[in-house]
Amino acid sequence: MAAKDRDILPNVVKPVHYDISLFDLQLGGSWAYKGIVRIDSKITHATNEIVLNSKEIEVQQAEIFGKDGIKLTEASEITYDKKSERVSFKFPQEIIPSGVVLCMAFTGVMNNVMAGFYRSKYKPAVEPSQDTPKEGDYHYMLSTQFESCDARRAFPCFDEPNLKATFDFEIEVPKGQTALSNMSVRSQREGSHPSRKIVSFERTPVMSTYLLAWAVGDFEYVEALTQRKYNGKSIPVRVYTTKGLKEQARFALECAHRTVDYFSEVFEIEYPLPKADLLAVHEFAMGAMENWGLVTYRTTAVLFDDGKSDTRYKNRIAYVVAHELAHQWFGNLVTMDWWNELWLNEGFATWVGWLAVDHFYPEWNVWSQFVAEGVQQAFQLDSLRASHPIEVPVKNALEVDQIFDHISYLKGSSVIRMLSDHLGRDTFLRGVASYLKSHAYGNATTNDLWTALSKASNQDVHSFMDPWIREIGFPVVTVAEEPGQISVQQNRFLSTGDAKPDEDQTTWWIPLGIKSGPNMENVNSRALVTKVDTIQSVDQDSFYKINKDLSGFYRTNYSAERLAKLGKSLQLLSTEDKIGLIGDAAALAVSGEGTSAALLALLEGFKEEQNYLVWSQISSSIANLRSVFSGNKSVATGLKTFALKLASPAADKIGWEFKPNEDYLTVQLRKLLIGMAGFAGDENVITQAKRRFELWITGTGQSAIHTNLRSVIFGINVSGGGKDEYESVKEEYLKTDSVDGKEICLAALGRTKEAGLVKDYLDFVFSDKVAIQDVHNGAVSLAANSEVRQLLWEYIKDNWDTVEARLSANNVVFERFVRMGLSKFADQAVGMDIASFFQDKDTSAYDRALVIVLDSIRTNARYKERDEKLIFEWLQAHDYV
Structure with missing residues (x-):
């Protein structure tokens, strides 16, 4: 620009x-x-x-x-x-x-x-x-x-x-x-x-x-020194907290001082300041902020209390610490020239943040986590007409708050991962180091980065990356099988499945990454650089899969027969492949280019799956189905039964008891499966959750609820209970001294199904007893609760002055509340009501969010109207109804 x-x-x-x-x-x-x-x-x-x-x-x-x-x-x-x-x-x-x-x-x-x-x-x-x-x-x-x-x-x-x-x-x-x-x-x-x-x-x-x-x-701190010497001395790295909390900063400190050294090595530039401070801030709108030499964090992004904190927060802390420290070079030492290139800061820091976490904690399998969480979320937003290019024009800096979103962070980092995989990580990082050295203490553009990477790789990075950065959306590659060969065609993917010719002008450079052969040993790394191409010598009787490890940022559309074959060859797929296969099938069902029947048939094949991150994708795909079709009682009942039959055997197998030194992914899998089964109506899980909750309430067994199961047990009891269970969790919110306790309680309270308690909950969320930073979490929880989400919208309309007064002082919080609180509906009438309500409001703080909301509702409504009858027929034919 x-x-x-x-x-x-x-x-x-x-x-x-x-x-x-x-x-x-x-x-x-x-x-x-x-x-x-x-x-x-x-x-x-x-x-x-x-x-x-x-x-x-x-x-x-x-x-x-x-x-x-x-x-x-x-x-x-x-x-x-x-x-x-x-x-x-x-x-x-x-x-x-x-x-x-x-x-x-x-x-x-x-x-x-x-x-x-x-x-x-x-x-x-x-x-x-x-x-x-x-x-x-x-x-x-x-x-x-x-x-x-x-x-x-x-x-x-x-x-x-x-x-x-x-x-x-x-x-x-x-x-x-x-x-x-x-x-x-x-x-x-x-x-x-x-x-x-x-x-x-x-x-x-x-x-x-x-x-x-x-x-x-009133601060205190814990300190460590870097192992590397900088100008002959180690650098002090400190995490500051208000008094009484510093011991909860030990894990962040461990991450921070090692990460400073790691990035000094990776970027080939020594950390440029005499100290590195991290500070836990009690009220904070974002996750963290990369101020040079004094990084500030939301408490849950930097504090961890062994024995009291959910281990999921350890994963979050390691990543957020690395992300912000990456900015000390990429963003602070070299800064984007203008806000339209925000992605240069955020997309890169996201990718390299995960790179650091993978370096220090390889057992967490974070690149699979990135595919399950980062790539899929980026796909979801970028499949809307309301999306924007990674590099988005920003005329006035006051508009920029609304592009701190999944496109700048997650699509940006997904595209960087794709480029790094193509060039080779060492070559990519060598180019990044050259870019940082050339522009140190100055400003730079996307073109400057492409130039440095082109020089390092001897490839024309500008030509194949510019469409990914400057054009809106991403492609779906449709695979057609012919004797002895396959043809591949790229088109823009829209969640509504109705891209018009003028919306489908972009030809992306697409690394195909075709895995084939009986043991997946063959990889064809050719790229699709035209709209249509033919690939010879693909043995269709054996095995092949496009987009190895979901490295490329695109969906793949197979025939129903090929998808079924892939579903029967799960042992040949990597974790990333499985996540991508499920994510693609779910997205294509929504757009109409695939079918919900094909998706459900694919999911049935994952009953024996043991990987948490694959189950995470299964869970989110089923949750979206249950959300969209919640208005049809027969379909809703069938999908609930489907989720129950899929998750219950796995939940029963993994059990409730945590073993000493159990690995992180197993801990997370137990929590996920118990939650899936419990919320799908597993009576054994519900009985056990109620028993433990009762012991916890009466004080006869405060340890009855394991710290990693608070979210699940609180949620199951609030969802299936009444005022007593709700009030117990609300009281816990007010008195908890666990750093993650308030977030966990707020999410659980949003699972209530009683209208009176929904009203109480929203009054509570908008009172000064809930920090403004957490208000959108309340909206997210209720929005996901299909039985009462309409009450959230009615409350917003009836109490708009209160809502606006509470949120309008911070645009980031306001935008997040609107976008995440209203986008789950699957009813065109609700979409029209939302559009009408906001017509005479000043929506400048969240106008982009509002477009996303209305686009999401249109997508959900079209999917519901098109597939409601077909999904019921499949569920009926397979004895789920």
Whole structure:
């Protein structure tokens, strides 16, 4: 996207260095603070007006000084444009091109909306320091969240990614509190009051404003040193928490210091800062934020309590820590030129984050996990007309929050995985290292990355990758069998199965990866580079499969006969192949290019499957069927029976008891199978879940519910129970001290089937007893609950003012709530009602999400109308009804 097409600040001033001082923090009441920012700048064109970004900041004075410190002029007029989030300073005389210092005095507010410089409330684990801010029942910590456009919420600045500068930062805080920033502490001195101190930090490298960060709180930390030496010394890696929680940071610390060393080796560039801090933040909209040298995390993404935490969170922590540390190079050292190339940051950090986890924890089989979770989620969003290209035009930076989505992260990383597999991982990483070295401390584009990879591989990466990045959607490869050969044809895949000719213009480069032979020993790595091609010498009487290990980002459409043959040869398939086969069959059933009968027949063959990640794909495919067809009682009953007969024998075989040193994947499989069987009506599972729940409630067996089975046992009891079970889990939500306990309880509460409890649940979710970061989790849980999801929509309509007031301060949370809370319906009338309701609303924070919602509902409704009768006939013929 050309610079002329962007809505950016006037090109008359270039920042070089910021000197920021914050003081007089009101730690309670108004939560106001004062600040002075001095910006060493280059005036590139003569002007009498300077425009910066500013939001919810009041500038009292703006002066310009020469490099010699002599005052040149002072703003005679200060005006604000709230819509574009800018402040303009008009000066009485023209400023000629030169080096100057723009000095501003301003005031701001430490808000409570998880954006800018904000406060997080929490209940301390131990008695906090006396000067820890407190209001009511809660204590507070302070931290920042500036990506993408919220540095301007903390101080006036040139808030665009390619306007890089260095930063000096200091802040006045209570003496008993710890202050952190991107760099190490330079000095401390007395503050304006005997109880205060001023903490100054070393100068940062050249970086974008969105990567600046600071935090203040009653902190403690655990520390490890890197094994590698950097400039002759090991680097301290610390995880900070509020007091009483640091021991829960041990696992994240173990991951972090090893990952810093690993990436220094992989990227061939040493970690560039003198320290690496990670900070657990009690209220956090995203999962984490890659601020250079001070990465901030949601507590569940960095804290793990052995004996209390679900082991699934260990997997999450390892990945999120690696993802954010990857950004220290890819994003921070080298930054995208503009927000349309956000994928450069997020897609790459996602792929290389999993690369690091696989390196340290190969027994977790994370690339199969990536295929089951990452690739499939990317497929789902990208199969909608409402999708967008990986590299999406962003005219105004204020639009960018809505593209922090599965396309930028998961399709981006899926395409990188495809490219890495094609070039060879070593070659790919060598090209990445060259890219980072060439653009260190600067900005770069997608083309710059392709150029580096082309040079490393001696291939024209531009030509075959550009359609994947710049065009919307992805292909389905349809396989037709002919004597002695197969023909393959690519077309754009839409979940509605009705791509029009003008929507099917793209010809993608598609690595076919054809596995064949009796033992799968033959792999044909040729690519499909035209719309149609013929492949000779494929033995159809033996075995073949397209898209080895689901390396390529495309669906494959086989004939029903070939799909059935593949289903009878599961022992020849890799875990990724099985996941891809199920995912493709499910998606093609939705689009009408395959059938639900073929899908169900395929799934029947997986009764003996023992891999958790394959079962994860089976579970999600059945869950979607049960969701779409939930309105037809006969079909719903048949699908429930189908799920029961598939999952119950496996659940019974794996049992309830955890063995010492049981591997991670087995632990997750037990939880999944017990949940599948229980929610499908397995009486033995339900009886056992109720027995354990009762022991837990009465206190006669607090250990009756294993920490890894809380979500399942709570959910089964709330789903099949009434007010008593619901209230018990709600009480647990309020009192739990388990770091993951609130997320688990909230999801379980959303399984209630009683209208009165649904109302209570939503009132609870929108009260201040539930952190705003978790509100969308409540919506997701109810949206998945087909028996009451209509009540969620009715509640939203009836209580819109409350919903909007609670969510509108944070666009990320608002967008997620709308997208995830409303997209499960399979009724055109509901879609029309949603469209009508939002017609007169300001939907700017979630307009893209709303298009996705309506597109998803249309897809589900068409699938339901087309297949409802056919799926009933299949279920009836196979004795499930």
